[in-house]
Amino acid sequence: MASDLKLLHSLYLVIVFVVFQTLTVSNSDVLPSPDYPEVVPTSPAILSLPEPSKSQLRSHPYVRPPKPGIRAAYWPSYSSLPASAIETSYFTHIYYAFLVPSPTTYALNVTSDDLIRIPEFIHALRSKTPRVKTLLSIGGGGSNSTLFSIIAGSRAERGKFIKSTIDVARKYGFDGVDLDWEFPADDVDMANLAVLYKEWRRGLVSESLTSRKPRLLLTSAVHFAAGFFHDEPRSYPAREMSKYLDWVSPMCFDYHGSWDNFTGLHSALNDPNSNISTVYGIGSWIKSGIPPNKLVMGLPVYGRTWKLQDPKVNGVGAPAVGVGPGDEGTLVYYKIIEFNKKNHAVVAFDSNAVSFYSNAGDSWIGYEDVPSIRLKVRFARSLGLGGYFFWALGQDYRWAISGEGRYLILTLI
Structure with a gap:
């Protein structure tokens, strides 16, 4: 355990050397309420960070020439943003979210709404320039985790499920399929998930050879860390994931929320007091054996809200007595901008977590x-x-966040 912590700490030091060498905001910087195009931190801060060793420089891929990355986003089928309004120049891949399996047949349940929304989605994106790849995402946070456990645990049910995903994806013209199982409950589920990935990939290859069409992509949204503890400890089947998936998408958000009685930064890059952070999560995936170029990091386009116990005690970790504005403690980005402006909110930047709060x-x-x-x-x-993805389309403010990602990928290339 001590060696693992030492390894992760070393990884973090290398990361911050690169990421924060141009950082110019201290923890105490307080900024006025944002009004776009953006809030730009201006107060200088001096960071005392060690130089990475030669061996560290050789072992980390940031010293290599960067390659174009995946810029993805999920489009919820209930979104108020029409598929025709998606600005594809900001993305390379768009997920349709979500379909779920039938609890009786284990085939995908295409609802009456999906029968309308999917063709609209595919037609709208095919008509746009530049073109993007489309993936059919299955599951989601509100889906039945036990149902996926049943499917993954039976060879017959896996076969029905896999065939259905291929049939639906081909029927409507998707370029791939994506699994968002939140979350396998134990190591038995994880072992069965490994078999599901293996058989799914075989099914996709076989169908491609038979149809003489390009193989459908296979991806999976996963917990932010490769191993985690809820009711009991469990770890993802990293070896099989690396072998059978085109990429793995850690959901690097929802670290804190309405279940906490204190405020928190729900997508903190680093947390000095715990391992609930993106640095820890991504480090754990790399340590598990997933190649970095197969990791596509999740980013949120929404925030988490609380009602303070005492408005005068309002930092990160302040006591809270319930949720704040929004839907059960969740507020999408464009509404955060509106809220901050309307209420003359005080906005602060936490340079350790690399996140904002107001x-x-x-x-x-x-x-x-x-x-x-x-x-x-x-x-x-x-x-x-490998890149990044956003949850979710329809939550941005004038494409401000989506555009920032595209700008950085292109300029870094």
């Missing part, structure tokens, strides 16, 4: 803004990750 009265919001997204994308590039 408060007005007893309302407190932790979220990402353009400068923090900029640094998190640089973090992904510094490790040679």
Whole structure:
């Protein structure tokens, strides 16, 4: 355990050397309420960070020439943003979210709404320039985890499920399929998940040879860390994931929320007091054996909110007595901008977590803004990750966050 912590600490030091060498905000910087194009931190800070060793420089891919990355986003089928309004120049891949399996047949359940929305989605994106790849995402946070456990645990049910995903993807013209199982409950589920990935990939290859069409992509959204503890400890089947998936998408958000009685930054890059952070999570995936270029890091386009116990005690970790503005403690980015402006909120940047937070009265919001997204994308590039994805389309403000990611990828190339 001590050696693991030492390894992760060394990884973190190398990361911060690259990511924060141009960082110019201290923890105490307080900024006025944002009004776009962006809030730009201006106060200088001197960071005392050690130089990386020669062996560290040789072992980390940020010293290699960068390559174009994946810039993906999920489009919820219930989104108020029409598929025709998606600005594809900011993305390379768009996920349709979500379809779920039938609890009786284990085939995908294409609802009456999906019968309308999927063709609209595919037609709209095919008509746009530049072209993007489309993936059919299956599951989601509100889906039945037990149902996926049943499917993964039976050869017959796996076969029905896999065939259905291929049939639906081909019928509507998707370029790939994506699994978002939140979350396998134990090591038995994880072992069965490994078999599901293996058989799924075989099915995709076989179908490609038979149809003489390009193989459908196979990806998976996963917990932010490769191993985690909820009711009991469990670890993802990293070897099989590396072998059978085109890429793995750690969801680097929802570290804190309405389940906490204190404020928190729900997509913190680093947390000096715990391993609930993106640095730890991505480090754990790399340590598990997933190549960095197969990791596509998740970024949120929404914040988490709380009601402060005492408006005068309003920093990160302040006591809270419930949720703040938004839907059950969740507020999408464009509404955060509106809230901050309307309520003359005080906005602060936490340079350790590389995240923003704001408060007005007893309302407190932790979220990402353009400068923090900029640094998190640089973090992904510094490790040679495959790219990033956003949850979700329809939550941005005039494409400010989406555009920032595209700008950084292109300029770093």
